[in-house]
Every structure is written in C-alpha cells, then in structure tokens.
Amino acid sequence: xxxxxxxxxxxxxxxxxxxxxxxxxxxxxxxxxxxxxxxxxxxxxxxxxxxxxxxxxxxxxxxxxxxxxxxxxxxxxxxxxxxxxxxxxxxxxxxxxxxxxxxxxxxxxxxxxxxxxxxxxxxxxxxxxxxxxxxxxxxxxxxxxxxxxxxxxxxxxxxxxxxxxxxxxxxxxxxxxxxxxxxxxxxxxxxxxxxxxxxxxxxxxxxxxxxxxxxxxxxxxxxxxxxxxxxxxxxxxxxxxxxxxxxxxxxxxxxxxxxxxxxxxxxxxxxxxxxxxx
Amino acid sequence: xxxxxxxxxxxxxxxxxxxxxxxxxxxxxxxxxxxxxxxxxxxxxxxxxxxxxxxxxxxxxxxxxxxxxxxxxxxxxxxxxxxxxxxxxxxxxxxxxxxxxxxxxxxxxxxxxxxxxxxxxxxxxxxxxxxxxxxxxxxxxxxxxxxxxxxxxxxxxxxxxxxxxxxxxxxxxxxxxxxxxxxxxxxxxxxxxxxxxxxxxxxxxxxxxxxxxxxxxxxxxxxxxxxxxxxxxxxxxxxxxxxxxxxxxxxxxxxxxxxxxxxxxxxxxxxxxxxxxxxxxxxxxxxxxxxxxxxxxxxxxxxxxxxxxxxxxxxxxxxxxxxxxxxxxxxxxxxxxxxxxxxxxxxxxxxxxxxxxxxxxxxxxxxxxxxxxxxx
Numbered sequence: 001x002x003x004x005x006x007x008x009x010x011x012x013x014x015x016x017x018x019x020x021x022x023x024x025x026x027x028x029x030x031x032x033x034x035x036x037x038x039x040x041x042x043x044x045x046x047x048x049x050x051x052x053x054x055x056x057x058x059x060x061x062x063x064x065x066x067x068x069x070x071x072x073x074x075x076x077x078x079x080x081x082x083x084x085x086x087x088x089x090x091x092x093x094x095x096x097x098x099x100x101x102x103x104x105x106x107x108x109x110x111x112x113x114x115x116x117x118x119x120x121x122x123x124x125x126x127x128x129x130x131x132x133x134x135x136x137x138x139x140x141x142x143x144x145x146x147x148x149x150x151x152x153x154x155x156x157x158x159x160x161x162x163x164x165x166x167x168x169x170x171x172x173x174x175x176x177x178x179x180x181x182x183x184x185x186x187x188x189x190x191x192x193x194x195x196x197x198x199x200x201x202x203x204x205x206x207x208x209x210x211x212x213x214x215x216x217x218x219x220x221x222x223x224x225x226x227x228x229x230x231x232x233x234x235x236x237x238x239x240x241x242x243x244x245x246x247x248x249x250x251x252x253x254x255x256x257x258x259x260x261x262x263x264x265x266x267x268x269x270x271x272x273x274x275x276x277x278x
Numbered sequence: 279x280x281x282x283x284x285x286x287x288x289x290x291x292x293x294x295x296x297x298x299x300x301x302x303x304x305x306x307x308x309x310x311x312x313x314x315x316x317x318x319x320x321x322x323x324x325x326x327x328x329x330x331x332x333x334x335x336x337x338x339x340x341x342x343x344x345x346x347x348x349x350x351x352x353x354x355x356x357x358x359x360x361x362x363x364x365x366x367x368x369x370x371x372x373x374x375x376x377x378x379x380x381x382x383x384x385x386x387x388x389x390x391x392x393x394x395x396x397x398x399x400x401x402x403x404x405x406x407x408x409x410x411x412x413x414x415x416x417x418x419x420x421x422x423x424x425x426x427x428x429x430x431x432x433x434x435x436x437x438x439x440x441x442x443x444x445x446x447x448x449x450x451x452x453x454x455x456x457x458x459x460x461x462x463x464x465x466x467x468x469x470x471x472x473x474x475x476x477x478x479x480x481x482x483x484x485x486x487x488x489x490x491x492x493x494x495x496x497x498x499x500x501x502x503x504x505x506x507x508x509x510x511x512x513x514x515x516x517x518x519x520x521x522x523x524x525x526x527x528x529x530x531x532x533x534x535x536x537x538x539x540x541x542x543x544x545x546x547x548x549x550x551x552x553x554x555x556x557x558x559x560x561x562x563x564x565x566x567x568x569x570x571x572x573x574x575x576x577x578x579x580x581x582x583x584x585x586x587x588x589x590x591x592x593x594x595x596x597x598x599x600x601x602x603x604x605x606x607x608x609x610x611x612x613x614x615x616x617x618x619x620x621x622x623x624x625x626x627x628x629x630x631x632x633x634x635x636x637x638x639x640x641x642x643x644x645x646x647x648x649x650x651x652x653x654x
Contacts, residue, residue: 182339183372185359187386187437197385201376 043259050252068253078254081238084150085219088157088234089265092218093211095158100165101207104173119170125163133160134227141228148230156224161214168213172206212269216262288351290315290441290473291336296345298331305331307497308345313441313475315350318467320476320484323494324520329477332494333443336475338362350440365434366443370450371426373418379405379429380414386437404432407466424455431466441473448483460487481521485509493517509568515646518566525572525615526646527565531557538640539563546577546590547611550640564646571642572617574605577633588637591615593630607636 050069054062072078103122107115125133137156138148146152180202184194222236229237235258242248291313298306306328313319321329334340335347338359346355354362365386373382383401392400405411408428413421421429427447434442447463448456464487467474478484484491485505492502493516501513512518529549533540539557541549551565577590591609603625605617615636619625628634 177370177372179368179370179372180374182359183366183368183374184385186337186339186364186366187433188360188389189385190360193389198374 046252046255047259049249050256052249052252055249068250072250072253072257075250078235078238078250081233081235082257084229084232085235088150088154088221088225089215089218091151091154092157092161093215095154096161096165096214097207097211099158099162100169100210101203103166104169107170108173119167122166123163125160130160130221130223134223137224138227148228148232150229150232150234153221153225153229153232153234154218156228157218157221158214160221160224161217164217165207165210165214168210169203169206172203176203209269209271212265216265216269219258219262219265288348289313290317290350291475292348292351293332293335294346294348296332296335296342296347298328298335298340298342304497306335306342309494309497309499310345311492311499311502313473316471316473318464318474318476318487318489320478320488320491321494322478322481322484322491322520324479327494328497329479329494330445333366333445333475333477336441337364337366337443363440364443365437365439366445367427367430367434367447369445369447371430371447373421373426373429373433375417375419377418378414379410379416379418379421382418382429383414383433383436385433390437400436401432404436405429407469408432408435409462423451424459427451427459431463435466435470435472439472441475444474444476446478447476449478449480456483463487485521493520495520510642511644518644518646523569523616523618524566525569527567527612527615527643529563529565529612531559531561531563534559546580546635547588548584549587549589550585551587551643551645552640565643566646567638567643569604569616569618571638572607572615573637574607574617574619574628574634575637576628577635580635583637585640586637587640587643588635591634591636593628593632593634596628596630607634609636 048061051064051066052061053065053067056062107118110118134156137152137159141148141152176199180198181194184198185191189197219235221234222240225234225237226240233241235254239251239254242251289312291311293309293311296306296309297304309328309332321332323329331340335342336349338354338357338361342355346353348354349363373379374385377385380401383404384397387397387400402411402414405414408431410425410428410432413425413429418426418429427450430447444463448459451459460483463474463476476484476487485508488505490502490504491508493500493508493513495516501508501517503511503513508517509521512521518524527549529541529551531539531541531553534553534557537553539551539553539561541547541551549565551563557563573586574593580588589609589612591607591612593605594608594614595606597604597606598621601621602618603621605619605628607615607617609615617636
C-alpha cells in the first residue's frame with residue numbers, strides 16, 4: 001500500500017484516472033465523426049475520382065492523374081460555361097452589394113416596429129423553393145419580352161441572393177454605433193463626409209462578405225439558370241447535360257473545381273462578416 | 279471670431295427659456311442659464327433629468343422646441359453640429375475604431391484643411407497634453423478605457439472649441455482611474471482655460487471639479503451655485519438630498535429667542551436652529567444635518583457644551599468603510615440618525631449599544647423646504 005502510493009505518478013491513483021476517462025466525451029466524438037463522414041462522403045468520392053486515371057468509376061484506383069482536368073480545361077464548351085458562371089457571380093455580387101447596402105441603410109430610417117415587419121418580409125423568399133422563383137421569372141420574362149440569356153439569369157441570381165445580402169448587411173448595421181456619426185459631425189464633418197469616412201469603411205467588410213456569399217449562391221445555382229439562361233449554359237447546366245448522357249469522369253473534375261470555388265467564397269464571406277463585427 | 283473682446287462681452291453660453299419635448303415627455307423644461315467664459319460648469323442630476331438633452335442641444339444634436347441657445351452671444355439654436363464651435367467628449371468615447379489614434383485626433387483638423395505639418399505637430403502636442411504621447415500609431419480599438427478617454431478628450435480639444443461638452447466621460451472607468459481622471463481633467467481645464475460643460479450624475483465628481491454646478495430634476499434646473507453653496511445651502515429638498523446623505527429631523531419649536539429657535543432644552547438635549555424669518559412656538563420645522571456634521575460622544579464623557587445642538591441616543595450599528603466609519607444612532611426624540619467620521623481611534627472606541635450624545639454646530643444644520651435659491 002505504502003509502496004504503491006509512493007510510486008503513483010499522480011495522487012489519487014486509478015480512481016482519478018477513471019473519472020477523467022469518463023469525462024472525456026468519447027461517445028459523442030464518435031457520433032460527430034459518423035455524421036461528418038456521412039455529410040462529406042459524396043464530396044470525398046467525387047474529389048478522389050477526379051484524380052483517377054481510369055475512366056471507370058470503381059475501386060480500386062488505376063492510378064493518379066490530372067487527365068480529366070486537362071480535358072475540361074481544353075474543352076471550349078466547359079471553358080465558356082466557366083466564364084459565364086464567373087460573370088454571373090460578379091454581376092450578382094455587384095447588384096446585390098449595392099442594393100443590399102442601400103436597402104439596409106434605408107431600413108434604419110424606418111420606425112423600429114415597421115423595421116421588423118420589413119425584415120421578415122424580405123427574409124421570406126429564403127423559405128420559398130427556388131423552383132417557384134425560377135418558373136415565375138421565366139413566365140415574367142416571356143410576358144415582358146426578355147430573351148433567355150445569361151443576363152436574364154443574372155437578374156434571377158441577384159433576386160435569390162438579395163435576401164441573404166440584405167440580412168447580413170442589416171445585421172451588421174444593427175450593431176453599428178450611430179453615435180460614431182454624431183462624433184464625426186461634431187468634429188465638423190458634413191453628413192456625406194461622415195458617411196464616407198466613418199459609416200462606409202465600418203460596414204464595408206460586412207458588405208463585401210455578403211457579396212462573396214451572393215457570388216457563391218450564383219455559382220451554385222442550377223434552377224434559375226435552367227429556366228432563364230437559355231443557350232448561355234453555366235457550369236451546373238453543362239454538368240446536368242453530361243449527367244443525362246451518363247456519368248462522365250470529367251464531371252468529377254468540374255465538380256471539384258466548383259467545390260473549391262464555392263467553399264473558398266463561402267469561407268472568405270464568413271471571415272469577412274465576422275471580422276467586420278465589433 | 280477674430281475679435282477677442284467679443285468673448286468677454288458675452289457669456290460662453292446662454293440658454294434662454296429652452297424647452298424640449300420627446301412626444302409627451304417634457305425632457306427639458308424652460309431652462310435659463312448663463313455659463314461664463316473659462317468656467318468649469320457641471321450639470322448634475324439623476325438619469326433622465328434632462329441634463330444630457332441639455333448638453334445635446336448645446337452641441338446641436340437636438341433642437342429646442344422653445345427658447346434659444348447662444349454661443350458667445352451668437353444665436354446658434356438652429357445651427358447644425360458641424361457648424362458649431364463646440365466639441366463633445368461622448369460617454370462611450372466613440373473613437374473611430376477603424377482609424378489610428380493619430381487619425382482620430384486629426385479628424386477635425388483635416389476637415390478644416392489645416393496644413394499637414396501643422397496637423398502632425400498639433401496632434402502630437404495634444405496627445406502629450408492628455409498623457410498619451412507616443413500612442414499615435416496605435417489602433418483606436420486597442421486602447422484601454424482610460425487611454426480611450428484621453429484620446430477622446432484630445433480629439434475634441436484639438437479643435438480649440440469655444441466650449442467643450444463632456445457627457446459623463448468618466449462613468450465607464452473603474453473607481454481608482456476615475457478619481458485620477460477627475461483631477462487631471464480639472465487641471466487640463468485650468469491649463470487651457472477652455473469652458474467645460476460637464477454632465478454627470480455623480481455628485482461627488484461635480485462638487486470636486488466644478489466652479490459652479492447646476493442641479494436638474496425632471497427637466498427643471500433647480501439650483502445653480504458654487505459647490506459649497508449647493509452642499510451647505512441647498513435650494514430645496516431634492517438638491518439637499520441629491521448632493522449628499524441627510525439626516526432629516528422633524529422638530530417642534532418650543533421657544534424662540536430673536537432669530538433663533540430652541541427645542542427641548544434639557545440636561546441631555548438642546549437643539550438650536552436659525553429662524554431667519556422669525557418663528558412661532560409650536561411651529562413644526564424640518565431640519566437637515568449632514569452625517570459628517572454629527573459628533574458622537576459617549577454619554578459619560580459629555581461636558582454639556584451649551585452652544586452645540588445635541589440629543590441623546592444609542593448606537594445601533596457601526597459600519598466600517600475604510601477611511602470613514604458610519605454610525606447609526608437611535609435617538610429617543612429624533613429617531614434614526616446617521617453619523618460619519620474619519621476612522622480613527624475615537625471612532626474605533628464607539629461600539630453598538632453604547633449610550634452617546636449626538637451633537638452638531640447649529641450653523642451646520644439647515645431648514646428644509648425653504649426657498650433661498652441662488653441663481654446668478
């Protein structure tokens with residue numbers, strides 16, 4: 001007895017060790033692991049097969065290769081679609097950034113009670129299936145005579161991304177200390193100068209973050225483009241076309257490129273919007 | 279602005295019948311006030327008394343519904359904040375978080391198109407004056423509370439305002455730093471000679487720093503006077519109670535000798551009071567005495583000085599506050615009384631249950647519910 005207590009590395013002995021073990025959340029960590037594998041398995045499979053040298057989509061791997069990437073980056077159809085998707089992303093970000101900021105600034109001038117109502121209404125489209133917006137847009141475009149094109153799709157993307165931008169910018173302005181503007185005016189600044197030197201630099205990170213989010217939504221979109229883009233096919237439309245002809249290994253490569261693009265946009269957006277807080 | 283003599287002709291600030299309503303709430307009620315050039319003036323009152331609204335009307339953030347605001351004789355009632363020669367130190371400092379300390383302080387000078395070299399010089403000088411020299415390159419959101427406070431002061435003072443407005447600038451600091459900043463603010467004000475209008479709800483702070491104090495409650499300016507007058511000759515019950523703890527004694531006059539009244543002349547009881555307007559036997563009066571004016575003497579050591587007002591009682595509680603000790607005394611005639619004194623050996627000798635004589639000099643007591651307003 002005396003010998004064991006003397007040699008024990010920590011006082012308390014095995015009881016303490018057991019208690020520590022019990023406190024360690026082994027089971028919950030395992031469960032979270034299962035969920036994560038389930039969530040990411042399709043993506044992991046897709047990314048893995050995009051580097052497979054064989055066109056057969058089955059294990060075992062024949063070998064590592066970049067041939068599918070080479071193929072898509074020399075395919076003018078894919079490249080053109082890629083450019084269209086990027087264009088749509090930039091235009092969507094531009095439109096929603098300007099409208100989102102103006103809208104969010106405008107709503108601050110409205111009485112508190114009305115503000116909640118307007119925020120709720122503008123967030124409502126988030127709950128409406130994109131398909132309904134897409135069909136509605138297609139019908140509306142036909143009525144007013146807008147041809148199906150990438151520009152028509154751009155407007156649609158701006159439409160579905162705007163609520164996100166509006167909410168993100170609105171939330172950042174909600175935390176904005178308006179006495180800062182008073183401080184600027186007190187020091188001699190006009191309203192415009194105060195906006196330019198104080199308000200804008202402080203809300204800009206949130207606006208940029210929201211714009212990145214809008215770009216990611218645009219790149220990701222299939223439904224709106226399907227109904228409104230016509231022959232100006234974006235990346236998701238090209239992929240859909242290929243899926244119809246059977247699973248093609250280039251799909252994995254295109255998919256992986258899109259995955260990198262949208263997740264990095266979303267990641268940057270998340271960083272921007274949290275750094276913008278104060 | 280170049281004519282210096284104009285400054286001396288007019289007070290720095292004149293409020294003339296200024297009234298401000300927010301909906302049905304009367305925030306500021308017919309306030310008339312003059313603040314002299316170079317004065318350290320405090321607006322003191324509980325939260326919601328209208329002191330901050332008054333300050334914001336001086337800055338131009340609020341427009342009075344009635345009345346006028348004059349700055350060095352000029353009517354600025356409708357002038358926008360960016361066109362007024364006032365600058366403000368905000369309660370939460372409101373430093374621009376995306377700028378360096380230097381750019382925060384330089385903000386006003388840049389707007390005035392001051393040459394770059396002069397800006398650099400003046401900003402660095404001002405940072406020295408307020409005690410944060412060398413912090414110019416620091417981001418404004420990386421400062422401690424005390425440093426932010428100093429930078430906010432520098433940012434306002436560098437514009438050489440006719441009047442500096444301070445909205446509870448020390449309320450966010452811890453006690454120790456607050457005490458130090460009170461003295462520093464006072465000394466900066468004396469050095470620069472700028473008129474300060476200081477809003478606070480802390481009566482100690484107002485009494486310590488100000489040349490004159492204006493006390494507000496429910497939108498009304500109750501008394502404007504020097505700190506000593508406010509404390510020793512408060513205009514009414516509210517002022518008396520707000521600027522310090524009071525013992526309120528309700529007393530029936532039993533004898534009148536000229537302008538003095540006497541209550542309960544006895545072996546262990548004798549209370550004198552001034553009756554400037556004369557008085558009648560049988561009148562019920564309310565007398566107030568500050569706790570620090572009350573002396574406690576163990577009953578057996580009482581020598582019976584006839585000139586002191588005194589009454590007998592029993593110590594019920596002793597409250598040790600560090601530098602001070604407070605005593606709760608139950609007096610047979612006057613009820614509960616609070617006495618306060620420096621924590622010395624004599625204070626330590628007084629214990630709960632002890633029979634004591636509570637005494638005070640008649641001059642330290644004042645009548646409540648009297649007029650005696652002192653408005654310059």
